[in-house]
Amino acid sequence: MAPSTIYQYHMRQDFSTNVDSNNSTAPTTDAIIIHLQFSHVLELCYPETIQIPLNTTNESHLFPRQLFSSHVNRESIVKEILSSMGCSSDFIESAAPDISSFALDMVTNPCNASSSEVLTMVLAIHVTTPYDEREEIDRALSESLMQEASRFKPASKSCIDGLKRMSLEGSCSMKECMVCLEEFLMGSEVVCLPCGHIFHGDCIVRWLETSHLCPLCRFAMP
Template sequence: MLSSALLSMGVDPYLHDSIIVNIVAYAQSIRNLVSHMAAGMVFPLRARIRLVTMHVRNERVLIDLATRESMIENEGRGNGMIPTTEISIKALKTETILEGESCMICLEELSGGSEVTVMPCSHIFHGSCIIRWLKQSHVCPICRFEMPTCSQ
């Protein structure tokens, strides 16, 4: 059933098994957590850390899939994603934010006092998130501001 749902969404069949394994493992972990909580048991820190780690890994898989699907979709239109130049990426500024916002790539909260990377259009992101993005696409994921490419 999951495989046919993934196929209908256009996900590469090569990735089906690994995605299904991650979904099943994540569902089992959630089920265990709920049963422990219902029984009034204190959930051990090691298990909570494992759940968080698994959740982050699953989010990265989903972000990779979304990026891959976007690239495939754009290639069909003749306007494939073009990476930003390395020099432009290295020139990005970092700053410390005062109040919390969200990184619009990973959707994780940026708490006050966090160091962020600032695009020339003033949008902020986790440094690792925006660098990874710019190595695949030369546009801001929020406003489509265009960064320099090798072809410019």
Template sequence: MRHKLSHEIDNYPESDDAGTIRVTAKIFGQDDNSTFTTLSLAKDFIDDENEECKSKEDLNYFLLEAGITEDVINNAILELIVYVDEVTCPASIEYSPGCALNVRLDLVPDYLDDDDDSEIQEAAQVSFDDTSNIRFRPASKLVVKSLPRKVYNKKIKKEKKKNKKMVSLEECRICLQEFSNGGMVVTLSCGHEFDDECIVKWFETSHVCPLCRLELPCQDDEL
């Protein structure tokens, strides 16, 4: 069984939601009772010493009741914790203390192959919209296709005193990898830049900038 993770951040949450994480889990290939949402403080969720975190316990119990094997559950929850830790770490550009984090965990059986991806994304869209305040709406394909692109050239700075060359590292904030020299980079109107492949994939399920929530026209607005 495969699992996929995605998230959105509410920078201006209600006071009760400040600093929280809402996890919505969806198991595909099952009945209508295959969606579950749990809420806790983000810091409690990623705390390794807090083994009795109610949110993690409830999620674990839900997956067990759904017939998911313990190995798959342990792996999914571990990756979920690491994912949340990376999003909320002090070095994160998109997250700050007091934000509300919404994470979606999709579990997809192996018998649903890549040909079913469109159906999976559509089902995930509906289920997640029904169980949280986050709206995962794909961006307009025409708008995404027309976004300005450029070939990335790695910048090299020269240190005057020591006469040493220093490489200026710039990275895509989706995959957290340094831009590839000669690779294609997309620049949004807000000024944020991403790998072409990463941001195109992102806009297949969300119409907002991953960093500042700038909204692009939605695909369904064109229908």
């Protein structure tokens, strides 16, 4: 089974980027900015660990503080932000309550509630999707070994004992036994498999005691 995508996140209040609402360029008063720092990497685990960036996003979302006083509103806001980043539904459902609770704590904190500044909450999300090439290699090897095991399963004794033996006479499209690679001699005993291919009797018996497949067309004997 392939490794699952790993989500890591943390929140903090950024005091260094707060906007003074008395400043004429301030977007609004009593507001909160959620600054999203999102990164998604593909982690190759074989032959060495390498991280390949897939997506890096830095964006800010401005909301009135009062929206976060409502449980339904604040979770809806957080879920919409996470969904826009393509986060999995499982992660969204598990992380949204925690993230929205942190935002609520920020806007209701007495120190922040009395402040005229626009609050800034930093939400950092790091997503790692592992890709273990060894697993793909091991899977391919396992399938190959299973195929080889199937190939070298011997034919049943009753099948071998019931082989149709005949004397080679007249013209034959096959000039040599493909097991021993020796030419067929007129009048020699040969065995014809159900698929129509002809071999020396002793040669094909030894072959079928090892593999139940025709050496030429891989027709499967019982």
